[in-house]
Amino acid sequence: MGTVMATVPPAVSGVAPASDPAPVARSATRAGPVFAPVAAEIAETDRIFDRTLAPHRGPFGPLIEHLRHYRGKRLRPALLLLTARAVGKVLPVHHTLAAAMEMIHTATLVHDDVLDEAELRRHAPTVNAGWGNKVSILLGDMLFTHAFHLTSTVDGRACQITGEVTNRVCAGELRQVTERGNLELTEADYFTIIDGKTAALTECCGRLGALYAGASEEVAAKLATYGRNLGLAFQIADDLLDLTGTEDAAGKTLGTDLEQQKLTLPVIHCLHRLAPAEAAKLRDLIRTGGDGLGLRVLAALEKTQSVAHAKRRADEFARAARQELECLPRSECRTILETVAEWSVRREK
């Protein structure tokens, strides 16, 4: 399944806000392969992922093989494994749980690409572009069920935590789809959605990593909050990239949020800040769509400083995430977790 990419992309200073809350962490991100201390653990997680799907290689070989394009940064396994190491020790159970988390994430990506009618992911065609929506739906289902089966080899508690978190993930995703076209969406609605679709799973990685390394409930809760805040920061940055990034750097189809009338933080903020008549005009523009929509929305965002607002919110969550780590003794892995929080709002893909 290709080489393990146990690196975090370098930070890009061009997208950093004027007041950087953690210059040290940012320079650490620039330093390079920050997942290196758990690279071997990530490789073991990859092996479990592959072994789990191996029986399907007979009937569905090229399809299963194609999934490697859906596995990029291994952010979720890395979070779980780094948390485990920062708390105590990585155990075999962590590899299994990390593989399950990556599989749940992959399942949601495969289904997301159907929902978004996306054609490109990590510079490769999406499953739906290559095999159609039907295969994508069932492949996603299969990844979900294998993730649960993997978790069931650990214990009942892991199943319960994973069951709860996936409920939240799906409810967040469903809410997002049913709110498409709602151009009155509030910031509170937006945070409910991203808390489910993104932060629930990163929260779970923090919790499971800590719990199965023997952390107290109190420490596990802090690591879970770290993961949740990181996820929120990450998703705000992701939504910003969809508005302001380049497809070449991101390696996926961008601009789909606006096209699908899916409001994200900067646009919600902008609509709230504009005079009512101007906001109504912008809503009409989004509703009608058409060429040049992106540029015209960007001009409105500039006027209300809404990109800066979204970056500020993302920074707040990244900072809050880092603060939760203070319950841990200083260690290489704790530093990396701090760096990941910082990177989550600086990345360009």
Added chain:
Amino acid sequence: MGTVMATVPPAVSGVAPASDPAPVARSATRAGPVFAPVAAEIAETDRIFDRTLAPHRGPFGPLIEHLRHYRGKRLRPALLLLTARAVGKVLPVHHTLAAAMEMIHTATLVHDDVLDEAELRRHAPTVNAGWGNKVSILLGDMLFTHAFHLTSTVDGRACQITGEVTNRVCAGELRQVTERGNLELTEADYFTIIDGKTAALTECCGRLGALYAGASEEVAAKLATYGRNLGLAFQIADDLLDLTGTEDAAGKTLGTDLEQQKLTLPVIHCLHRLAPAEAAKLRDLIRTGGDGLGLRVLAALEKTQSVAHAKRRADEFARAARQELECLPRSECRTILETVAEWSVRREK
């Protein structure tokens, strides 16, 4: 969520083959509400199902409410509960597991309707017809994850069994979709598909019902085999209905298999029995589709007696299912399980 339909539709003698292997059981089916002895247990299962989804009624009320159209015979909960009672006693854990099985089944139906582009189920619009494919995909995902969460409240073993069985279900469904348009499909391929997509879950109901009522591994294995054979019989009959039934009686869109070039047992048998030139002509016909395809295929099936062949195979599985029950003491619930096996090949919806 409406009233509990704890009945099995009366058998229809018109579709019974000439040599009926179990006239006694058939007349028992005619007698009426054969799930009656576990009706209260099914009602409790329904309450768990509803309670599990209750938190979603706020944001998604009408959608969750609409799911009642997806819950008809409660065959899977009934199987699990009847098995438990026939082995020993129905315990609270059985209600939870029965709700989880029904939820997995419902998840697959919601996704199936997207795959089949079906517009009608139980005389009501499908979720995809009412809310679109995107909502259907996420609602199905949510049902899967809630089913796993429910199972996790039981114990690790239940999670493991459920994880394994859903892996089989999804692989069967995926195989079916990837084999669409393969007009050389063999009987063996067909059985691999229906073993996954249908028999795996009914097998699981027999196994869980027995195991959690204190059955030995040996008895649980027999009840699992009962469920598996019942599922195979049921699916063959279902595929026959798609070819020969009426939409009015079935309450769902029929004829979709042929339209989607999805070969089922009678058509596979027919293609194998026809002279090569005739088979090639029939394949061309299926490939090109068009008006009158159904009638022309039925004429070919008549020539090769392929409907009778499929009914015979279904009867064999129903009989094999009944034989597995001989390990149990005679009881009202055992008799009902026998009747269900008989009904599975006689039903018209």
